[in-house]
Amino acid sequence: MTDKASIEKTACCSNSVQDSKQTDSCCSSSETIEKSTSCGNDSEQSVPAEQNVQGELQEYRISGMDCPSCALSIEKGLYDVDGIEKATVHYNTGKLKVVGQDSFLFDEVEEVVQKLGFSAEPINNNKNIKIYRVEGMDCGGCAQSIEKHLNGVSGVASASVSFSTGKIKVNHQTSIEDIVTEVNKIGYKAIPLETGAKATEVKSQNEYRPIIFSGIVIALGFIGSFTTLSPIISNFLYAIAMVISGYKPVKSAFFAVKSRSLDMNVLMSSAVIGAALIGEWFEGATVVWLFALGTALQNQSIEKTRKSIQSLMELAPAEAWIKVGSELKQKPVEDIRVGEVVVVKPGDRIPLDGDITDGETSVNQAPITGESIPVDKNSGDSVYAGTINESGSIEVRVTKLVEDTAIAKIIHLVEEAQEQKAPTQAFIDKFANIYTPIVFALALAVIVLPPLFGLGSWGEWGYKGLALLVVACPCALVISTPVAIVSAIGNAAKNGVLIKGGTFLEKAGAIKAIAFDKTGTLTEGKPVVSDVKRIATTEQELLSIAFTLENYSTHPIAKTIVAYAKEKEVQVKQGELFKTITGKGVQATIDGELYFAGNLKLFEEMNVPLDTVKKELQHLQNQGKTVVIIGTAMEITGIIAVSDNLRHTTVSALKGLQGAGVDEVVMLTGDNQGTAKRIAGEANVTRYFAELMPEDKVSVIKQLRSEGYDVAMVGDGINDAPALATADLGIAMGGAGTDTAMETADIVLMADNLEKLPHTMKLSKKALTIIKQNIWFSLIVKLIAFVLIFPGWLTLWMAVLSDTGAALIVILNALRLVKFKE
Numbered sequence: 001m002t003d004k005a006s007i008e009k010t011a012c013c014s015n016s017v018q019d020s021k022q023t024d025s026c027c028s029s030s031e032t033i034e035k036s037t038s039c040g041n042d043s044e045q046s047v048p049a050e051q052n053v054q055g056e057l058q059e060y061r062i063s064g065m066d067c068p069s070c071a072l073s074i075e076k077g078l079y080d081v082d083g084i085e086k087a088t089v090h091y092n093t094g095k096l097k098v099v100g101q102d103s104f105l106f107d108e109v110e111e112v113v114q115k116l117g118f119s120a121e122p123i124n125n126n127k128n129i130k131i132y133r134v135e136g137m138d139c140g141g142c143a144q145s146i147e148k149h150l151n152g153v154s155g156v157a158s159a160s161v162s163f164s165t166g167k168i169k170v171n172h173q174t175s176i177e178d179i180v181t182e183v184n185k186i187g188y189k190a191i192p193l194e195t196g197a198k199a200t201e202v203k204s205q206n207e208y209r210p211i212i213f214s215g216i217v218i219a220l221g222f223i224g225s226f227t228t229l230s231p232i233i234s235n236f237l238y239a240i241a242m243v244i245s246g247y248k249p250v251k252s253a254f255f256a257v258k259s260r261s262l263d264m265n266v267l268m269s270s271a272v273i274g275a276a277l278i279g280e281w282f283e284g285a286t287v288v289w290l291f292a293l294g295t296a297l298q299n300q301s302i303e304k305t306r307k308s309i310q311s312l313m314e315l316a317p318a319e320a321w322i323k324v325g326s327e328l329k330q331k332p333v334e335d336i337r338v339g340e341v342v343v344v345k346p347g348d349r350i351p352l353d354g355d356i357t358d359g360e361t362s363v364n365q366a367p368i369t370g371e372s373i374p375v376d377k378n379s380g381d382s383v384y385a386g387t388i389n390e391s392g393s394i395e396v397r398v399t400k401l402v403e404d405t406a407i408a409k410i411i412h413l414v415e416e417a418q419e420q421k422a423p424t425q426a427f428i429d430k431f432a433n434i435y436t437p438i439v440f441a442l443a444l445a446v447i448v449l450p451p452l453f454g455l456g457s458w459g460e461w462g463y464k465g466l467a468l469l470v471v472a473c474p475c476a477l478v479i480s481t482p483v484a485i486v487s488a489i490g491n492a493a494k495n496g497v498l499i500k501g502g503t504f505l506e507k508a509g510a511i512k513a514i515a516f517d518k519t520g521t522l523t524e525g526k527p528v529v530s531d532v533k534r535i536a537t538t539e540q541e542l543l544s545i546a547f548t549l550e551n552y553s554t555h556p557i558a559k560t561i562v563a564y565a566k567e568k569e570v571q572v573k574q575g576e577l578f579k580t581i582t583g584k585g586v587q588a589t590i591d592g593e594l595y596f597a598g599n600l601k602l603f604e605e606m607n608v609p610l611d612t613v614k615k616e617l618q619h620l621q622n623q624g625k626t627v628v629i630i631g632t633a634m635e636i637t638g639i640i641a642v643s644d645n646l647r648h649t650t651v652s653a654l655k656g657l658q659g660a661g662v663d664e665v666v667m668l669t670g671d672n673q674g675t676a677k678r679i680a681g682e683a684n685v686t687r688y689f690a691e692l693m694p695e696d697k698v699s700v701i702k703q704l705r706s707e708g709y710d711v712a713m714v715g716d717g718i719n720d721a722p723a724l725a726t727a728d729l730g731i732a733m734g735g736a737g738t739d740t741a742m743e744t745a746d747i748v749l750m751a752d753n754l755e756k757l758p759h760t761m762k763l764s765k766k767a768l769t770i771i772k773q774n775i776w777f778s779l780i781v782k783l784i785a786f787v788l789i790f791p792g793w794l795t796l797w798m799a800v801l802s803d804t805g806a807a808l809i810v811i812l813n814a815l816r817l818v819k820f821k822e
Helices: 017-022 068-079 103-115 140-151 176-185 196-224 231-258 264-277 281-306 406-419 423-452 458-471 475-479 482-494 502-510 518-522 539-550 556-567 600-605 614-622 650-659 673-683 694-706 721-726 739-744 757-789 796-819
Strands: 056-063 084-090 095-100 119-123 129-135 156-162 167-172 189-193 319-324 327-332 341-344 354-358 361-364 375-377 394-398 497-499 513-517 528-534 575-581 585-590 593-598 626-631 636-643 664-668 687-689 711-715 729-733 747-749
Touching (some): 056 103, 068 103, 068 423, 103 231, 140 167, 196 281, 231 264, 264 281, 423 502, 458 757, 475 757, 475 796, 482 502, 482 757, 482 796, 497 502, 502 729, 518 664, 539 556, 539 585, 539 593, 539 636, 600 626, 614 636, 650 673, 650 757, 664 694, 694 711, 694 721, 711 721, 721 729, 747 757
Parallel strands (some): 664 687, 711 729
Antiparallel strands (some): 129 189, 319 327, 361 375, 528 636, 585 593, 626 636
């Protein structure tokens, strides 16, 4: 279907996506374009944006959070610490960001987080600051001794020891071995913690030990109740199990209440204590044991989703071989400067972004671009950190520092994306914040009001109220969205697609029309020789004459013909008296005869007979091809047609989009109708708009939106900035080589092709489906539990099983997105 672009032109005063996303002046007087690519603060308790927050920033990796209400409890707890100006917990990534006046005030952060029942591992923002675990400290005096000793060591700028966490934070320029030796000197053992991952792994293993032990104690008490064992002894065993499994949630609940937070620990602790007060020791012990087990399993499952992108961090090697004169020296990548030359052997990973200066090879770029087939690389080509050198040895001149590489930016952008809340998640969180207090109040009313009015015993209604407290935990509901979002964004990143947040993931699933810029998006973006038509000579002779005529021209079409002739190994002739005929072509004397290469107008002005070639010329021009005529003042020697061809992935990608539920595939181009019609026919787009200025593309996007479509725009992230900003979703190509594309679009295809776009759309739709499944499943389970409470059919242990069991099922359902494939 062809649409003539009857488009009202509007001026666009925005030159970048960033500008147009922040203003409403881009080709629109009636609507505001609000599409922020920066990582917003997703915490409702965060310091307002207008408040000027200054101080030092420290990041922590938090473990133990199994629902977003935990994040809220930590934030509230930290705001009570003097000197902390701002605390933001991102549940999706398990990260805490704290701003405070004193960098070593941050030791108190770990203590507060630990009191709330979680653990915080510092993430070093300064490579000189190292964290060590200390063994052998048995009092606060030991910590002071170590701190004083290290602060007196040469090369140590500062040292802080926390007895409660058993860690030292040292800002030093000496080696790690030197610090370990100094600590050993005064009778203690220091173990460097390079990342929090290993410590978290050890903690998760230790987490099951008290659960197993308390489970055995409950089993002994239960078995004993069927024997001659005294009920007092059985209840004593149940009490022991309650203390073992319930110590952590009760402690966390105490500090949560102090922080004015009503989280699941408060609800569960209230239920367990209440069960003990009404004499339901077995029920109380079972409830707290199931809760502890469920929490541990949830933590383990959620960590898998948080690590969905962590494997990317381990791709780039920590050290590289540097060429110094004729020698090779190994050097840490963080110490390598721009301009240094690294040597990469076959089979090794490339350590830093750079350009090949010597050698040729094939490179597996899958970690960056998602391409499954290795790409051939020669001298002058760019390579990326973390990719694999498949074959030959190469020398690479470094162009970016370790923190600026493409893979570092990918990791940073993905973590920012995972920290943002999708609209669905924000709604569910607000719902949970209202729902939990209401149900808590309802549970208290159930415990107190019916017995007061003589409608039953205190024990009967107390039990039902406690069951209602357990059911009030909204864990499964609030987990339903974030785990799915994190899993989907991680999956996309591993496949060479950056999705800038849950908002854009959700939008991608609703897209029904996609507009593509033609040049460089659907097509290769560079002209190639498509047709060679000989008239009065051989093809070889025609190419040789064309080669000679165009060899001195700098015009892009001339360069295309020269490159084609060289590829065909055609020999250039001896030419002289070269002359450019402005707007028409070139001329030169070859073998004593004057030849011309140019457009139809040039030969018409020379009255050269064109009857024999007019039909062919018309046919080629109707296909949208640029025609170069070669000949003399007397006759036409031949015709060479140049065109911008489709990418090899375009047809299959567009077909895949239609299979993913996209109704309209639209092409936008500034080219003429002939070219647009040819490309549209080859690509099988449903509509096309030709002869467009940049502001016209914006009008087309608005036209599609007025027709009721949610519209995505696909371009290069630079020239198509206004249209990208106006669309509901901006998608940029070639992000691996273009910083602008990575920074400006909502979704970035890292490879310079469209093959991953259908996967992205299908992944988004799958994520939306799983989110809906999770929400409905969580609500139905809660509803069933509520209904079963009042007839007395729902026991306490069944209530906790419905809560933690539903949460686990929701997490496991969301984890399917990590492995999702087309």
